[in-house]
Amino acid sequence: MPQQHETYYGLPEQVAFCSKCVYSNQRPTSAVEFKHRPDSKKTTLHFDEEGVCDACRTAELKDEIDWGGREKELLKLLDRHRRDDGQYDCIVPGSGGKDSFYAAHVLKYKYGMHPLTVTWPPIMYTEYGHSNFRNWVEKGGFDNISFNQNGRVMKLLTRLSIENLFHPFQTFIIGQKNIAPKVAVKYGIPLIFYGENEAEWGNPIADNISSLRDQAFYTMKSLDEIYLGGVSIKELVERYDIPLADLMAYLPVHREELEKSRIEVHYLGYYLKWTPQESYYYAVEHSNFKARPFRTEGTFNKYASIDDKADDLNYYTYFIKFGIGRTTEDASQEIRNKHLTREEGCALVKRFDGEFPERYFNELMDHIGMTRERFMELCDQFRSPHLWAKMDGEWKLRHTVNNDGVDDR
Template identity: 30%
Template sequence: MKFCTKCVMPNTKPDLHFDENGVCDACRSQESKNQEIDWKAREKEFLELVQQYKTHPDYDCVIGVSGGKDSTYQVLKVLELGLNPLCVVFEPTIPTKIGRQNLDNLNNLGVDLIHIKRNPKVYKTLAKEAFKRTGDNEWQNHLGIFTTVPKMAVNFNIPLIIWGESPQIEYGGPATSKTRNTLDRQWLEEFGGLLGNRISDMIGVDGLTERDLSLYTYASDEDIHRVGVTGLFLGYYFKWDLREVLKKSKENGFSVQDRPVETTYENFENLDCYSNHLHDYLKYVKYGFGRATDNACLDVRLGYISREEAVRLVNKYDGIPPKKAIKKYLEYTGFTQEEFDKIVDSYTNKRIFRRDEKGNFVRDIDGSLVRKDEYIVK
């Protein structure tokens, strides 16, 4: 296991590559953002491009939102540019009070908002099955976000969708993905985190039919072409900085917690849903890094902290089980603690974490998995 020599991201992150100097391509991408990209030219390109899509009598674009810092910033930026968006939120798995407040705040910025309340029986069936099949408790929610927004664009005949940051530009990925400014069906299937499980694979689970799963099925190519739907990454055209995003969102009513959220040292991440914290923990057990690593790496790349500080933060916060989130998730799904632990252990990386003579994973007194020495962040 290798760690980037500039940030603290390990090479276990899928699709992340390191150069001959041990630097990850996410750090190299940040260097490109700082030194090579002409952001004024990108902004001009965006403004010229969106003019082609201002054909709808009511709305200029569709934006998928959660009420988080990023989607709040997206809405603010779009309004600032003189566009009138139709916002769409796909209901979180286990909504939080502060998440609802932030969604109301986004709505009150002056936009129309469609709140999709998914069929709870179908959704819970997908949630439980996806957790067992992929080790991802949020598989069905991420899929729902990326399918319902294009469906709304088709249904309202709005050709332009504006997404947030480009994940490959911000967090690393194949070089060709950094030059793509669009999110479409191909992007979803390649980079959308489906983990090899398609919605068609869920037909028949507890009697689920193709019709039951319509909401989670991407709009047909025929409909996409008829309306001319194009999904653009805002972060491809405007330089994305999470601290600036947070600052602007807070200045416009976005609320944060008075303490860090579970799984990291920040108080502004994934505030809309308890289940997201479990998702971050599951990433840790699979790949040896979690939300604290994600945050620390971004802070290093953006120049807010040193790599030494990042190492300290990661070793302090990454890997502690999010007990409140797990409790909420067990209440929601009906899984017993024993069933839950068995599924989590089946996805836990045996190369990274210690096991005893019986093959059981070794844990600290707080329930954290114990790493092998060679996998400790340094």
């Protein structure tokens, strides 16, 4: 009879691993970032009766999809929106990473659309991330609107997100989700293209539709619903003395405005077969796109999510909270795309998962005004007892995909 340990974040008590990839059932799928609090109930990755995760099942379906038919659907959609009167006809949000490069490029040069690209810049650009962004706009040939955030507010919110939620990336995720609908409303551009479908990462298959997504995610009914960095808007204004105007960048577009504007949000990954490796090759082929000049700490990969110095730290906090590190993410995806076997994936997880992101750590902590000691304290505070055990002064996972966790023996 296994001993019961406390479970945080509403995660499943029993840890299980997908029999096809290296994901565990602890992986959250909920995209609701506004209400994301330490005590919130999370939705986690669903496994079927054969022990296979939704992300793998979705990948299998990909092979059966009639991609020719999907492209016809895309053409219809584009024909309905394409304009030749000098107006933009769609928006592609992104940072100029491989996926946004690919999306904007095919829409413009293959399908004759007139995209406006929009960017919510990273918390701290990496050098090569910034040069990929410049390259997207200059070599790729796109107009771009970048929203340069109020640095003081951004730093405070990032610090609060770490303190309260252990989620360094919350401001980025929120800003990035909201920027496109806001620009769409402002410029009267009714079509937004995100890249990959979220089902890639194991979000419920039932959500896997290309039409308008749950609008509530992009809209704001009332300010009371919204928390940033785990703090209510009211408290940020009253206690932290931030004018509401300085917080608006992080808030979604107002529901009424969105409804009036009839914006459609689509995932290009629904219409076009999309693999990260291939969008990387595409970006390299059509531009100066550069991978990171070194291996990313915590994984084996060099070309995914490389724009933001805070990204590596974000993956690390994910590892602390859910026992799932960046290698688990990357390997699972590569297994599904048949670029790795499960055995190779397991070996990579053993080697790199949860590696501490030392490279940019001090710089980031200086930037947001947090000490290393404080960060380490928070690490321990956010470890769910059902995932972690302390052995001889060192934290170890109770269960791993390699079956060598402290409770696996």
